[in-house]
Amino acid sequence: MEVQLIKIEKRNDVSRSIYFLTPVLAIFLTLFGGGIIFYILGFNPIEALKFFFITPISDLYGLSELLVKATPLCLIAIGLSFCFKSNNWNIGAEGQLIFGGIVGGGVALLFYNHDGFYVLPIIILSGAIGGMLFAMIPAILKTYFNTNEILVSLMLVYVAKLLLDYLVVGPWSNPEGFNFPETRQFSESARMPILFDGLRIHAGIFITLITVFLSWLILYKTYLGFQIKVSGLSLKTAKYAGYKGKTMIIIVFMVSGACAGLAGVGEITGPIGQLHRNISPDYGFTAIIVAFLGRLNPVGIIFASLIVALTYLGAETAQIFLQVPKYTGQVFQGMILFFLLGSDYLLFFKIKFLGLKKNEL
Amino acid sequence: MYKLFLRSLISVLFLLGLSLYANAEFKVGFVYVGPTGDHGWTYQHHEGRNAVEALGIKTTYVESVPEGADAERVIRQLAQSGHDLIFTTSFGYMDPTNKVAKDFPNVKFEHATGYKREHSNVSTYSARFYEGRTLLGHMAGKMTKTNTIGYIASFPIPEVIRGINAMTLAAQKVNPDIKTKIVWVFTWYDPGKESEAAQALIDQGADIIMQHTDSTAPVQVAEKAGVWSFGQASDMQRFAPKSILTSIIDDWAPYYVERSIAARDGTWKQQDTWHGLKEGMVAMAPYNSAMGSDLIKEVEQLQKDLASGKAHSFTGPIYDQKGNILVAEGAVADDGMLAGMNVYVKGVEGDIPQ
Numbered sequence: 103m104e105v106q107l108i109k110i111e112k113r114n115d116v117s118r119s120i121y122f123l124t125p126v127l128a129i130f131l132t133l134f135g136g137g138i139i140f141y142i143l144g145f146n147p148i149e150a151l152k153f154f155f156i157t158p159i160s161d162l163y164g165l166s167e168l169l170v171k172a173t174p175l176c177l178i179a180i181g182l183s184f185c186f187k188s189n190n191w192n193i194g195a196e197g198q199l200i201f202g203g204i205v206g207g208g209v210a211l212l213f214y215n216h217d218g219f220y221v222l223p224i225i226i227l228s229g230a231i232g233g234m235l236f237a238m239i240p241a242i243l244k245t246y247f248n249t250n251e252i253l254v255s256l257m258l259v260y261v262a263k264l265l266l267d268y269l270v271v272g273p274w275s276n277p278e279g280f281n282f283p284e285t286r287q288f289s290e291s292a293r294m295p296i297l298f299d300g301l302r303i304h305a306g307i308f309i310t311l312i313t314v315f316l317s318w319l320i321l322y323k324t325y326l327g328f329q330i331k332v333s334g335l336s337l338k339t340a341k342y343a344g345y346k347g348k349t350m351i352i353i354v355f356m357v358s359g360a361c362a363g364l365a366g367v368g369e370i371t372g373p374i375g376q377l378h379r380n381i382s383p384d385y386g387f388t389a390i391i392v393a394f395l396g397r398l399n400p401v402g403i404i405f406a407s408l409i410v411a412l413t414y415l416g417a418e419t420a421q422i423f424l425q426v427p428k429y430t431g432q433v434f435q436g437m438i439l440f441f442l443l444g445s446d447y448l449l450f451f452k453i454k455f456l457g458l459k460k461n462e463l
Numbered sequence: 464m465y466k467l468f469l470r471s472l473i474s475v476l477f478l479l480g481l482s483l484y485a486n487a488e489f490k491v492g493f494v495y496v497g498p499t500g501d502h503g504w505t506y507q508h509h510e511g512r513n514a515v516e517a518l519g520i521k522t523t524y525v526e527s528v529p530e531g532a533d534a535e536r537v538i539r540q541l542a543q544s545g546h547d548l549i550f551t552t553s554f555g556y557m558d559p560t561n562k563v564a565k566d567f568p569n570v571k572f573e574h575a576t577g578y579k580r581e582h583s584n585v586s587t588y589s590a591r592f593y594e595g596r597t598l599l600g601h602m603a604g605k606m607t608k609t610n611t612i613g614y615i616a617s618f619p620i621p622e623v624i625r626g627i628n629a630m631t632l633a634a635q636k637v638n639p640d641i642k643t644k645i646v647w648v649f650t651w652y653d654p655g656k657e658s659e660a661a662q663a664l665i666d667q668g669a670d671i672i673m674q675h676t677d678s679t680a681p682v683q684v685a686e687k688a689g690v691w692s693f694g695q696a697s698d699m700q701r702f703a704p705k706s707i708l709t710s711i712i713d714d715w716a717p718y719y720v721e722r723s724i725a726a727r728d729g730t731w732k733q734q735d736t737w738h739g740l741k742e743g744m745v746a747m748a749p750y751n752s753a754m755g756s757d758l759i760k761e762v763e764q765l766q767k768d769l770a771s772g773k774a775h776s777f778t779g780p781i782y783d784q785k786g787n788i789l790v791a792e793g794a795v796a797d798d799g800m801l802a803g804m805n806v807y808v809k810g811v812e813g814d815i816p817q
Contacts, residue, residue, distance in 0.1 A: 163543070167536050271618065271649055272817060280578070281620045281805065281817075282554065283649070300566070302535070373532035380531040380555065418537055421525050422492075422544060428526050 107456040128441035154416035166301035174365035176407035178389035181361025183398040194255030196386025197262035198233040202363020205232025207377040210292040233363015241355035284378035306368035492541035493524040496553035503677030503696040511715030530555025548726040591739030593629040595711035600633025613664025615674040654680035698748035710748035740770040
């Protein structure tokens, strides 16, 4: 019997521009694949893609919604890029978001019916600290007890979710709310200022932009950023260079947790205005796609968060106008990641066909 | 010249009016909390939508809309894209519905199971599911051998407590030794948790399983364990053909049809609707013949009496767990008391989680 032999070789000459172009390629492939899926489902692919990707952002309200949706994704992904760049796999951003929301929401309830400019900053800060502390659990367990951070951070998501459930059902539930699982609506002083009347875009976007700028500064202009980069490329090199690995691991988790906490507090003080069981539609997990689609680069992440946010809005509009099943949004997110990882593989590895050989077995 | 101008102006206005009229095709939107194929809550709302669509009225739905920040955008998009009447079919849409209603005074909104009607274009509606629970209680009291009824409850809100109480009162009437055991799962839909709860109740001696959650898991567990069960929201008979005695069916179709026609014809008014067996918003699936024809006849009679008003689910004397009187002998509980119900009646085990 004859078999085709394949050899997979690592490429040494990957150009930087192609590296940053593959996400764009992945998006185009997704559009193409999406068109085929729409066609199979019996929709006109061009029309469906138009409703999916253009209609949602064809007016001011849509653009504002896009930013509202992209804000938490961008924040979390920026934080995650610190972890992922340094080979620390924080999968529990969702839990850190929820815990940040719990702490921030608790403070907001504490300040119920309190006026004062200081209320909102305290809430935001406490949310960030909440997320940070929650992210330090997997970091400390990893550095001092050698546990696997993927498992620990993931499992802590369920801890945070159950804690939130407990609080909104029991001690923090609205006393006038007939036992429904939600807290009071926060006072006005605890809400993010709305930027334009009639739109939902809020001051949280400035926090995100400042965070993006600071991360760029830290990652590319400081010694810490250099350490993170070297550790990501080669842990052994980092060790030989004498970097204090443990401190760095804890710091990247703290940054990541603080960002997720900020995202959580931004949601509850922004569009939601109270604590209930559904403060996040899995932003913490979707942000992992955003981080990789953006190549762990702050600017890339901004674009990636906008594109992924658009898949959410698009799924809604496509269902409203064409009754396309809503889950196509998740299919699109999956396809983007699939095509990105696929093209990455072909980018870094060469596949050689060595011709037909006799199978000796 | 002047006449020509006037004539063209009139014709332009006429065409404009015509095109506006054409754009203003009457449309109804639905927002669902789950997928249309959940075989429970959302499935039944979707059936209601199908009934409206069958009238030739154009409808739109958006499924699996999370009850968080996304709900407001979806409701607003429906309002913006020319929908004249919008049904938001889950409690968590209460605040977003009222918020959007404020900005679209010409659009009518109908919110299921909520209590806020902050603007004159918001109505609320719900069903008297507790009337169905009374029938289940009657059957459960007659069918149980262990005198233990297992109840899977979602959240300790008045609607759920009312169901527990209505069921227990009816069961006590036919079987004074009855005990109601409750497991709170704190979810509306989680097949894993629901089946664990069902198993735990069966292990504690319950030979009747009923649920105030939406998945088909509990009836399937009951079927396997060989105990009786009742379906929830839709007819779940095909998931547990031997075990299910009947299902309480939420039939939203007549209401959705009525309100859609009212909105189309301009007769829609704000209201708070609470319909039951009488209006058909609560309906019963076919009764399992394993109950025997005598019991089926009894239950059918009780169903008729509840519908006609001859019987009421909460007829006094009703006592709370400590023995204090809640409803005096001969009296019936009024809607205000039912709407805010937050104590168990005598015979229910345990405390309401606070």
